[in-house]
Amino acid sequence: MELSRSDLATVGPVSGVDTLKVLPFGSKSRRQKVVVGDNAGFVTCLQSKRGETTAVYKTRVADGGNAIAALALAPKGDTVFAAEGRNVHGLNRKGKVAQRFETKLSEAMQCLVAGDDDTFWASGDHTYTAFQRERELDYMSFGDAVTSLAVAAPNNNGEHTALVGGQGHQIRAVRRGNIGATLATTGAPTSLEELHARDGSDNLFVYGTSTGSLGLLQADNKAQNPELRRIWESQGDGGINCIATHDLSKDDVPDIIVGRDDGRLQVYRLQEEGSGLMSSNSESKHARSAPGLASLQFERFVDESVRSVQAGVVSTPGFDEVVLCTYSGNIISFSSEALDAAEVGDKQGRTKADIDVEGRTAQLRSDLKAVQKQIDATRAKLLKVSGKNDLRTEQRGGINFEQLQVSQRFDLLPRKGYHVLALQMAVPMSLVVLHSDLPIRLLDAEEATASDAGRGAQSMVITKTESAQGLHAVFRPQEPCKRVEIRIGTLEGQHGQLRVTVVAATSPPLGRQLTVDVKPLSLHQRCDVIANVDRVPLSNVSFSGSFSLHQAHDWIQSCLPDVPATVPSLSETSDAATMSSSRSDSNCSNSSQNNNNNNNNSEEKESSPDGGSASDRGMPQDEPPTASLYYRSTLVDSVLIVRYRSGLVKIESDSVSAIAIAREVITAEANRRKANVAMRFNIRPDTVPYFLQHRLDAKLVQFSALASRDLLVDALREICSDADGSANGAFLAPEHRSLLAAPGASDAAQLTQAKLTLQALHGVVSDLYVDVQKFAGRDVRSPHVHAALSRILENYSLQDLRDFFAGGAA
Template identity: 25%
Template sequence: MELELTRVEYMQAGITSGRTLRILPGPGDKSQQKIVLGDDDGVVQVFNIKSGVPNIVFKTLPGPKINRVELGGALGTVRDKVFVASGSETRGFTKKGKMFLQFETNLSEPIQSMYISGSDLLVCGNYIYNQYHDCKDSNYLLAGDKINDVIALPAEKVEGLIPILACADRSLKVLKNSEILYTCELPGPPTVLQLFYNDGGDEGEQVLYGTLDGKVGVMNIGGAEPSAGWVLEKEGQYSSIQVLDNFDITGDGMRDLIVGRNDGTIEVYSYEDGEESEPELKLTHHCGESVSGLEGGIVGYQGYEEVVAATYTGKVFGLTTLPGGSSALSTRKLSSDAQQRLLKLKSEVDDLQNTVSKEREKYQEQAASLFGGMSTIPKLSINDKFTLNQTDASYSLSLECQTSIEHVLLHSDVPVDLLDVEKNSAVVSYSTCNPEDGNFLLATYRCQANTNRLEIKIRTIEGQYGTMTAYITPRLQPKCCQIQTYKIRPLSLHMRAHNIDKERHYNVLTLSGNFTLAEIHSWISFCIPEVSERVPAGDDVNVSFVSTFLDTILQCNYSKGESSFMSDNISTISILKDFLTREATKKKIQLEMSCKVNDESVIETLNHIHPKLESQLLLAKQVALIEPLKDLAAHETDTTFLSPEYRYILEHSLQLEAQFKRQPARLERLYGMITDLYIDHFKFKGQNVKNRVPQLLEILDKYEQEKLIDFFQTEVS
């Protein structure tokens, strides 16, 4: 069944943060519902839609930024109470605007996520979880990793309160009182949690999660051990999940899964084969801005379901099932009072536009005057994300501004590759750089008019670390620029892992010295992504990582004065050793180190590289043959004499060229990794083999796996 929805614009509010839009339950199944919205100006408003026009029910005065909006109520009743979190304070409102709760929590950091279960209030900062029962502190947890969201299984279906934390270390942590009951490993860092089907499923034990790299999945929390359900992963769609909801928008009697992403994509999935099976995509809508809030309901017109969304810049709109959308609403006859109000509003808008034009002209005259004038640089809000994509071992940098972007200047003091992004309409130009001065990249992205979001894809080189800086210039007068910086880490292509293969052959690096746990943890945090900046509780730390490019493993175990690192890739050990030595030297800490090299690990790493190298060599060969084959086909009417391999290249030439274009310098990168592996392998044996690199490159040009392994195993005299 094809789903068709029409976009209807409702209102423009201030800048909004994630999960700050909710829809209040209506008095009946098909009756119109009210919308709750909180923005960064601290304004909370409840409004409904009458004749396509928003009608404010209540609106608070500006104040501290609203970080979260949730609905609550007594267990077993309708959740029609509005709870908002700003700073470390939680406030509660009735649907008519009466404030019945103003509770100052004892959190030492602002509330970032919140959930209401009956009389229990669950709030989280970046690392702190607190539970309050009837506004009395009942449970507390200091998490070792950043908390991105919190939820609890429905108390009506499960026994007791079971909170669940979504943590940045790619896990869900299931709590019991103030302790972690168990941890569920996820395929990506979770950003948002939602009860499956809004009620946790039949047993109330299923939780939906969305990840930073664009995956959506379900986890069964019940029983002694959790079990993973289906996972949605679209090829080429790596934008982070901002919000999830379940609502029957297709009208088939089953709630559909609605997904809002950071790149402005709204997706509707339907469970055609039952709730236990993976849902199928029914609709995709691009709104051009990151989605900060999204929920299904009946808002614009009685009896017609729709998806209501709020964007980063505060636009509130609906995707309605009403044929014709707002045009259909406009055909309804308006009362004389409504017509008078619309005319008055239009007159006020015209007056405001005239006033703005006059003030802008006045300002331009003062700015250009020889007598001088005063110009104020406006404060800009930049919504940015720098995300590692596991699928293609690259980073996505998304930049979003509250106003149109004129251009973005990208500078890097380490070598990086810029990859193509299909939905990126900006024109990129490169400037000549001098690597000797620490300038490896200087690129300018010139944006089209009315572009307030830009996405850039980057691939880094492990072992080379530094800083990438983005200079964002909006279309404003006077000209101003916002600077955002991003760390390129030494082991930038590694991600957190929980279960590793213990049967591999590992190289072991052991360090000891007069360093504290905080010092060694800060070094590891700077060196590897997805490591908490906060020092974990306890006397020792054990964390594991996997390379997104080669699938090799790194295991770190460190405590005060001692640390050990295990990896099946000797180059990873070499990078880590050089970095830690440099950091210890800066602090004048003397290190004692030893390294056990396992020769079998090198062969294992070459086996990991082999399929990637073979595939890339084949792709390069196919792309090189495209033009000659096209010339041949232009002179021959019948190409059936060609072999199946050559016919395949001709028929799929566009796809092959696009694939090759999406992976610039990938073959050179693989050659570089093999070369580093060869040099590092013999370096730990005390031998310098850089003079043999030309021989290695000759073998790679005529690649055969057996010959390459033989070359690595040949002893150097």
């Protein structure tokens, strides 16, 4: 698929992710208009013709300075509804506010859907509400933040079902104030878009998640209780902000258009039967096994976050376009029209792109002249009022508060095992400063770019100081850029804050300071209920005492990432724990088994810190309901389960180090708040052997082999250079020549990543040994012990490593 880029216009900064819409065709128009809402509260309608984009209207609906959070189109007509704060404004085709009502919600709206008969569905940070003629029809609050909203077609009784995406990695089907069904997802579902299939299948929805996964589900709204069924899900990288569907390929099958936070615009071709999807770099096992999957059809980078995306006929009749809005307010079009072809009938032989550029240039000159006239008129008035012959004002670059806002994301890439700090502003940045007291690493710092490596972005000049005491780094783009992505490696057990200063390329320089929290278990990713966890020997630590559920939740928040801001609904987590899923995922998947008590040794004796013992009673069925969270380590694939309620917190894992970190953090938090807490732990004797064999062995073998091969390749190259001054190795044995010519032998980035991963795995083994000995009450400060462990890791053998741990525990 070939699409040609064209920059249509620029509005104010846009942070909302559903604030651009393409209006339906007018009665006599062959083109569609574009409407967009920005952070300053303006709703702007644009029309484009032959390269000239003009504003039909620009209306400020937010008197209080609130940003436009979402736009929605009426199912019939061309009324645009804008959500700002707690208010909904309806704009007619001329931009006049023809309708306005205050929702009386307790929090500002984030998502908005418009229906027939003055019906609206809205969501705030933690609430969902439905209105009809300004009267509340439905309401529900959630423990986790609401991230997306869509509405299924009505059933035979005229009842709608709302699909509410939550930060807790699930999509809920809500009807009449009740949750009828829940579907777990890999990551928070940040976008939901209805898909109209040619076969007339009702209530198909495409969803995208914060971790980059893309999926298709069907909502059955005809049953007494709504049901959600996953059709497929494909994993990917780069959080998804927005999704649109449109038949760009003209095969009567809608294509899926995806806008990602890292600046990628993608178009996927969907099979007619909707059986699956796969991008060119998909690693989904389920996707690869499905027959006849289509590949990624189109991909472009726009160098900053894509906030909204739509499709329609905007500039040229007969040609479809993908229209998107970026964080800084750039409206960009990707048209199916070949803009590099000569314009038919043009006597000068110009291409369509040349005509578009000339049209935009003429429009800009006209706008500049109008602005200059306004400036001259205002200056004349000021001179008359002041009585002076000259006015001198301090130059500040014309920057307002909205433009100085910084959008930040600190996302863990689970398949790569490191974090990406993404920073973006509406104006170019000239400097980024990082400072932290934590021993964190900048990965591939010499290749850091203004967006992401390999995307044609500018390189950056980096000055850094890394040590065990902390990090100080300065990033200077060779040219000002609006988005910066920095890859950061963290160490579990080390927690604190990363301080960030972002300086705008203004005169004088203006900047903002930000903080990023690094959690103690920062490399753990939240997932669904973990399949077959009853086969894993889990050790545990538990805390009991007279503390509240909210205190327990705060302790969990201080320890783990991606914990909901408020306490999850206990009934929801209990239902989610027993819900089954059709997704095939080796890392995180649902289980239809009873997961209320996965402890295999409910009668085991536990060693307490003072050397005593206590009986571990787990959390029996007759106890009050518990909140449950499930995690998996992105580095070693170990599992971690957290269950807590008022007066009890229990953490289970097959990683003794994870338990040790959780014990240390929660104990420190309880002491800081002077809470009376009793702590007990149970380290099962089979946990460590299981962890060494099933979590570490394969990875240590793989990355040790890569590191050894790298050393051998370097030695062979040196021998070849010393022998004949070249590196062809004609005199070497065939197996050595093949090693030099093997793919990846010269891939410096791959080898560097392998060395860093091997170093991290060695650190995991060393920490594991220390933690095991500490739980056993032994002193591990002897340098001879650590030297012996290092020798075993350098010449790795699973049996030697197991013998070493067994000898230390003897």
